[in-house]
Amino acid sequence: MLNLNHWRSKLEAVVIPVAALLFALILFGIFCFFVLLDPKNIGQSIAQVFQVYGSIYKAAFGSWFSLQNTLIRAAPLMLSALCTALPARLGLGIIGNEGAIVVGGLAAIATGLTLGNITPLVSQVAMALAALAAGGVWIGAVGALRHYRGVNETISSLLLNYIAIALLNQLVNGPMKDPSSLNKPSTYPLPEAVMLGSIPGTRVHYGLIYGLLACAIAYFLIQHTTFGFAARTAGGNVKAARIAGLPVGKLTILICALAGSCAGLAGMVEVAAVHGRANESLNANYGYSGILVAFIARHNPLAAAVVAILLGGILASGGILQRNYQLPDATILVFQGLVFLVVLYSESLYGRFRLFRDRPAPPPVAPLATAPPSLSA
């Protein structure tokens, strides 16, 4: 695994994203400085900016308690990020994460409620399978439309988000409504016994394990199997892949279905481990944050797991900023937007620095580890 060939380009792949994150952090600091600016006491405003950084760190990773909060948020983010990252390797821009999470959650709750009080393990496996299937069909349909009808996958997956949310609203206000949920229409709650438990010794639910496992499997699938190689080839150059006889259509649909099932599983985790029922909390922006995670990780599943934990921390710190500095909760959204923009800008920096340019000693090997040019390069 570890060889030191091309160490310069490998170093580049780490240094540039980290530098981009740091730069976004500085920009965010400047933003906070102007918002918290007290013209009479500029020194204090600067000090406050550093306190904001400190608070974010403390709320995200500062203690065991906050770290657990972060990990709880990171679990659905990992799964949701895969929904964008996997198709991106094939050159597809899927942004239907939110919709797949919602249908996955709906499928899970419907299964869980139908099965009722049976052995927790059976119920949980059934819920997970239902969510995987629902999310897979949802995004798999996007892939099929892309292949058979040439419908732009970004648009169709976006539209499906809205349709999924409408479906959720219809179901929780109609056939699946628990009459006792007045303020926030919800489905009936899952029986306590079949809820997804916590990892022993923590408050973190098993969804985190699902997320980490899914990322590891996705990484292996993309980087170390024939299937993944075929997908990456088709992502690099569709025409060449067709000439080589690769089944581009099947690959498209299969990758999309896999991606969707990951997001669907995120919905199941949210329903079965966090909320215990389905309601509008199911579309809590994990879908859109997942897209951000995928792009920062440059569509590498292992990197996505790390970035999801980072972003989970940032999401977890929103409450503190509101309480301690009277910053509105949208501050986190501004921060996310800044990070996203700076990371995208950093894409244009690859190959610009001499320091990171590989010396031409061994015969050049195509850098297969990078994402296809149509999306991120």
Place this chain on the structure above:
Amino acid sequence: MATESIGWWGAPLAILAGTLRGSAPFLFVSLGECLTEKSGKMNWGLEGVLLTGAMSAYAISCLTQQSVGPVLAPWLGVLAAGCAGMVLGFIHAWLSQQPKVNDIAVGIAMITFGSGVAFFFGKPFIQPDAPQLPGIPLGFWSSLAPVQSALRICPLFVLGVIIAPLMYWFFKSTRWGLFVRAVGDSPDAALAMGVSTTRVRMICIVAGSFLAAIGGAYLSLYYPGSWSERVSSGQGLMAVALVIFARWNPLQCLYASLLFGGAQAIGPALQAVGVDSYYYLFNASPYILTLILMIATCSQKRTLTGAPGALGTQ
């Protein structure tokens, strides 16, 4: 109450009213996106622009009502929205033209950033009232109150209806329109003509964002007529789909917007006459409609007629 007096006629009337009220944001974002895409770049971030526009229009209208009076204040708000939109458009235009940076990804980032900025600075303006834009009473001939209120339209909507044919004429018959089309269809040919691709795209994206932000001002200053984080129901996100549906033709953008405004009005209209099962699904009808239309009209074999040649290439 009002709809009861005219019985079942209430439903078509409510759909007509909803079309006249609800299609303006669709119209502005689709015209903005059309101008942007004609120059060969996409802007997925118009949702962020729309929200920022809505927030700035409402905030300026609210803050200036004391100093310039309640008649002028909303128009200042519209202007402020346009300026805010241009700032976001500038960021998008600059970033999406960097080498190796994908314009779709920049757009998605701009949705996050734009809505973040709008919610951040808009927080203090959720409660107070701001002076609204006036309506033109085209229903003066009728004595029925519902007809009068249905035919009350906003001057901004009229402006949008005027801009659509103007933009059509601009692309078809003017020198600058030709430049834009050349840059969008074949950047090499544009270069040979001595036109700067970068500059034309910059102007088109900034102007397109200006239009989309005006659509946002309409949302907060006319209909629904207040600022909240839910003021937009995804009109900005629909822009790209609308423009594809309209085949990159500004005149067809107008028809498409009317169709979508109408589709959006079906749910509330049916609810008004007492049909409220499937209310939420009817609310999703613009999205379902777009999806069906796209499935029906796209093809695997050819690119869409009317699509700018350089769209989607780096």
